[in-house]
Amino acid sequence: MxxxxxxxxxxxxxxxxxxxxxxxxxxxxxxxxxxxxxxxxxxxxxxxxxxxxxxxxxxxxxxxxxxxxxxxxxxxxxxxxxxxxxxxxxxxxxxxxxxxxxxxxxxxxxxxxxxxxxxxxxxxxxxxxxxxxxxxxxxxxxxxxxxxxxxxxxxxxxxxxxxxxxxxxxxxxxxxxxxxxxxxxxxxxxxxxxxxxxxxxxxxxxxxxxxxxxxxxxxxxxxxGGKSPVIIDAEYPIEHAAKEVAYGKLANGGQICIAPDYVMVHETQLDQFLTAYDKAVRKLYPNGPGSTQFTSVINQHHFQRLSNLIEDAKIKQARVVEVGVNPQQARQRVNTLAPTVVFNVNDEMNIMQEEIFGPVLPVMTYSNMDDAIAYINARPRPLALYYFGHDNLNRQKVMTRTTSGNLTINTTILHYVIEDLPFGGIGPSxxxxxxxxxxxxxxxxxKGTLEFRKWNMSSVLRAPFGPLADFILKALLR
Missing domain, CATH: 3.40.605.10 (Aldehyde Dehydrogenase; Chain A, domain 1)
Known part of the structure; x- marks a missing residue:
């Protein structure tokens, strides 16, 4: 080597x-x-x-x-x-x-x-x-x-x-x-x-x-990379959205550049999302984070980095919930972090400033779609944006008024494996x-190539200019 x-x-x-x-x-x-x-x-x-x-x-x-x-x-x-x-x-x-x-x-x-x-x-x-x-x-x-x-x-x-x-x-x-x-x-x-x-x-x-x-x-x-957001429309089935978010967030232990970084749910659906997400995590990993199906954090440095993000959020009054089956199993295996949901987040927390790159999911609420879009647009353009919603006005707003590397609707991360789609970011992503x-x-x-013949019309538009040049110019510029 x-x-x-x-x-x-x-x-x-x-x-x-x-x-x-x-x-x-x-x-x-x-x-x-x-x-x-x-x-x-x-x-x-x-x-x-x-x-x-x-x-x-x-x-x-x-x-x-x-x-x-x-x-x-x-x-x-x-x-x-x-x-x-x-x-x-x-x-x-x-x-x-x-x-x-x-x-x-x-x-x-x-x-x-x-x-x-x-x-x-x-x-x-x-x-x-x-x-x-x-x-x-x-x-x-x-x-x-x-x-x-x-x-x-x-x-x-x-x-x-x-x-x-x-x-x-x-x-x-x-x-x-x-x-x-x-x-x-x-x-x-x-x-x-x-x-x-x-x-x-x-x-x-x-x-x-x-x-x-x-x-x-x-x-x-x-x-x-950066912070790839998820917006869940209030009219969309929250169970399906939570299932797809859990898949994208926890694949490879969340260590994916396009993993959902944080979720925005309607203010009336916060508890529903937690219940649905916990259920989805249990189905994905029925033996808990200690199983061979759940990926460890790559090394001690990144494990400590993630632990510090969680601790900083706790100090700043966030509510932290470990979800899934037997989350305590994570503490029994080196560099393993249980699937974790963080509520009551704000921009003062490091977890909302840094790319997470791990199985930790901040969840925040919005009152209307315009507010959710404004929040995303006020921040660096993400590598991926995920929207869960029917084909309605809100979907059109998200599609036309946000800019991201890729947009995926009603699922997460799978746009990467659609080989006929370009993959890449924009701006900081x-x-x-x-x-x-x-x-x-x-x-x-x-490489652009131009081939002229021996005689070409362009020769008429060279000095000395005459009546034919005037005629052609008049025709071209009318």
């Missing part, structure tokens, strides 16, 4: 720059890969993922302390495999030259756009879904004809070892290279002159990544997108 931790900072930088130079030289020498070469790369990656499914499940379990193999199979493995299948199916269409319009006064001529590979893509992936969030950007980069260098999170060393093993088996380092290490390696990685850099992580770190990339004018795609054709285009250069 290319672990660079023990090397001096200068050596780390030289090693990374050497790999970048090697990949760029190979890209320039060999030129853009054909559609068959791209498909072959995607198929190799797909096969390797499936062949190592069990190793990934075991490695992620080791990194988290406890995470269900089903969770890894569904959210880490299946999402990438389906994403690769989507790219394979649509690659020819994505690569197709697009004809563009040429005005009459420039005829005869052709205008068209071709999508070229950018060259070398840098990918910085997080720890919460360490397989999917490293390999789906890689698959997109390969589909677009690029080479890639990957820097995964240092918090998942076991998973990184499997990633390194399979990628080194199916790709040369001039095609795909992976480098592991701590903040020294991450910092040096962000300073490389990539052709594009994709970062998935926190907003705070995203600012540093963008600042470093700007020194080399490297374009960035930032997949960040990110910039740019991948998935779908948007991902292919993010990692491609849309």
């Amino acid at each position: 290319n672990t660079l931790n023990e090397l001096p900072t200068e050596t780390i930088s030289l090693t990374l720059n050497s790999c970048l130079a090697k990949q760029r030289a190979a890209f320039l020498q060999e030129g853009p890969p054909t559609i068959d070469q791209r498909r072959n790369n995607l198929k190799k990656l797909r096969s390797a993922i499936l062949e190592n499914k069990q190793q990934f499940e075991q490695a992620v379990m080791l990194d988290f302390g406890n995470r269900s193999a089903h969770e890894t199979a569904i959210m880490d493995i299946m999402s990438v495999v389906q994403g690769i299948d989507y790219l394979l199916k649509n690659l020819r269409r994505f690569m197709r030259t697009q004809k563009r319009h040429v005005p009459l006064n420039f005829q005869p001529a052709r205008a068209y756009v071709t999508y070229q590979p950018l060259g070398v893509i840098g990918i910085m992936s997080p720890w919460n879904y360490p397989v999917a969030l490293a390999l789906m950007p890689l698959a997109t980069a390969l589909a677009a004809g690029n080479r890639a260098m990957i820097k995964p999170s240092e918090m998942t060393p076991a998973t990184n070892k499997v990633l390194t093993s399979i990628l080194s088996e199916i790709f040369s380092t001039s095609e795909v290279a992976i480098f592991t290490g701590d903040i020294k390696v991450s910092t040096a990685f962000t300073e490389l002159a990539f052709d594009h850099l994709l970062f998935t992580g926190s907003t705070q770190v995203g600012r540093h990544v963008m600042r470093a990339a700007s020194e080399n004018l490297v374009p960035v795609t930032l997949e960040l 990110g910039m740019g997108s991948y998935h779908g054709i948007e991902g292919f285009r993010t990692m491609s250069h849309a």
Whole structure:
């Protein structure tokens, strides 16, 4: 594994720059890969993922302390495999030259756009879904004809070892290279002159990544996070809404960038929501938070961070309720936090200022939909917004008067796995997108091309001007 931790900072930088130079030289020498070469790369990656499914499940379990193999199979493995299948199916269409319009006064001529590979893509992936969030950007980069260098999170060393093993088996380092290490390696990685850099992580770190990339004018795609709200319309069945919120909030122990961060319910439904949410949590995890189905917090640092958020809310007069079956089980397993609901929250509490990234759910009330929308619009634009409601005026208000990375109606988090939808944030929750054709285009250069014939109408509109130029101008500007 290319672990660079023990090397001096200068050596780390030289090693990374050497790999970048090697990949760029190979890209320039060999030129853009054909559609068959791209498909072959995607198929190799797909096969390797499936062949190592069990190793990934075991490695992620080791990194988290406890995470269900089903969770890894569904959210880490299946999402990438389906994403690769989507790219394979649509690659020819994505690569197709697009004809563009040429005005009459420039005829005869052709205008068209071709999508070229950018060259070398840098990918910085997080720890919460360490397989999917490293390999789906890689698959997109390969589909677009690029080479890639990957820097995964240092918090998942076991998973990184499997990633390194399979990628080194199916790709040369001039095609795909992976480098592991701590903040020294991450910092040096962000300073490389990539052709594009994709970062998935926190907003705070995203600012540093963008600042470093700007020194080399490297374009960035930032997949960040923030506080993704849920609005439940008073007319919508509260039991169904609570069930879907519980699923999105507690999958992976709440450690998802698009997990519902807080819920807004009508002021008349607060007690109903608590009852319905408790029931939903019991159904999801009938053996409680001590079961193998419930994911632990990734490490002691993040467990303490979440505990501090809860304690701060208590000190500031919030009401904290642990829900589900046997919540005390959480205290019997390391770095495990029971599903928790926090009421009477306000903006003075840290829990309403910071992204939670855990199984803790603040719940607040609204009196009318305009108030709920105003509250959301007064805060940084979220990565995801969830609305539960029928097709009525309130839904239209939420759809047209709020801005978020994605909007999902009557469920949570599943928009991420709809591969034909672009995925990305806006403002503090990110910039740019991948998935779908948007991902292919993010990692491609849309090159406009204009072809003139030997004689062209535009020659009439050049000096010396005469009556014909006057006639054409009059016709065009009427």
